[in-house]
Amino acid sequence: MSRHVIEEMLAIMAQLRDPEHGCPWDREQNFASIAPFTIEEAFEVAEAIAAGDMDGLRDELGDLLLQVIFHARMAEEQGLFDFSDVTRGLIDKMVRRHPHVFDDRQGASVAEIKTTWEAIKAAERAVTGVVHTSALDGVPQGLPALQRAAKLQKKAARVGFDWPEVAPVLAQVRAELAELEQAMQSGDAEAVADELGDVLFSAVNLSRHLRADADMALRGASHKFEQRFRLMEQQAADAGHTLDNLSSDELEALWRAAKQRLAAPDRV
Template identity: 60%
Template sequence: MSNIEMLLSIMAQLRDPETGCPWDIKQDFDSIAPYTIEEAFEVAEAIALRDYPELKEELGDLLLQVVFHSQMAQEQGLFDFNEVVQVLCDKMVRRHPHVFAGTQADDEQAVKANWEQIKQQERTRKGREHNSTIDGVPAGLPALQRAGKVQKKAAKVGFDWRAPEPVREQVSRELAELDEALSSGHKDAIEDEFGDVLFTLVNLSRHLKIDPEQALRRATNKFERRFRVMEALQTRPLSLLDESALEAAWQEAKKASD
């Protein structure tokens, strides 16, 4: 028995209605979906940390999600794991004609153009013809990632700034509009303007060729590191310090951790 056959067998036993695990039996596509997303992020975290033993384990956890969904689909007569793999193999061959069909693709841009054209053909065959340039971006993506993808699609037809400087100016304008909303005290307006600030910052990151998700993760990690140092340096709980003492402790932690 191969490793993948063993994994499929284990999953089938876990889902057995009579002898399986009560938790596994209870699950459905909707309840498992959040775990699938979480495991993908844990893979990304292991990569960011260059923790390759952890990456090996997290990739296994992500594979388990595919097997879990496939088992539930098989139970409902929808498809099974082998069909998932077959569809994937067919798609990879179809979307790489420059490798498998002898067509020409001289550089990465040509590959991307071919890929998008083939994806559009696939959508048409499935009856999913898109009417807008920005169609095809999954609504379930993390907000920062989805914002970037929508912006990139719009940029393909020229709806974009040409340089980072005007985008930075737009950030200032959006912040001014947020200040106005804050003055009004209107919660919906504040949320709307705050969203505009974030959306414009994603646009700026794109022009600066910075991954906003990675940049925010890096900033959060820096804050976490400094905060832990600040806690370690204090002889009293932070909750007992007043505002000025907290600021002094923070500045001390920054010096000690940087």
């Protein structure tokens, strides 16, 4: 991307935020009000990637870049920093954290690169005065729950708090499900929610041990459910019905038919 294109986009954002002639909606925004849009755009980038939609990815990356520019503009208006500061900080960080590319440590192994990366991050925190007292520090509270659970587990694993293989992790999932069933029998809604959280947390741990991204796995399952459900609706409509006037048995039959129709040739 040329400097001219970036400058044009920065100028557009400045015009949108102009106190007198800008857009009323853009002018009234602040960091907090824009933050949800920033998160949403990041997820839409992930969705375009999952769908293999490269045209969509191009557009979504533009929308995500807009969020960065928006935040940088608001910061500039308050005399905090500007877009150049953001990009300069990023450039310095990437060069600093990749001595195996930009310095004299070329040929380092992946394990050495990870160790160096963590050491550099620790040094950066020391310079800024940020003191971490726990191995779990540095995991943002605002992360989506599945991602935050996985990051907490990875950090714990770095200091040895982890199962060495998959079998005990799977056993833990089963144990948590049993505890959930007990809570359900008790009728204690708070206990049910607590045990359900344990089930989900242990499922994320299982996905980590299986080297599968829990968030992407759940997205895939949701997409699969959506496809099957929409096909059920279509099949019901073809027969002159809607799903809400069918019996449980009829719904189950439609579900099985949709599942069979959409199954991969080698997976039913």
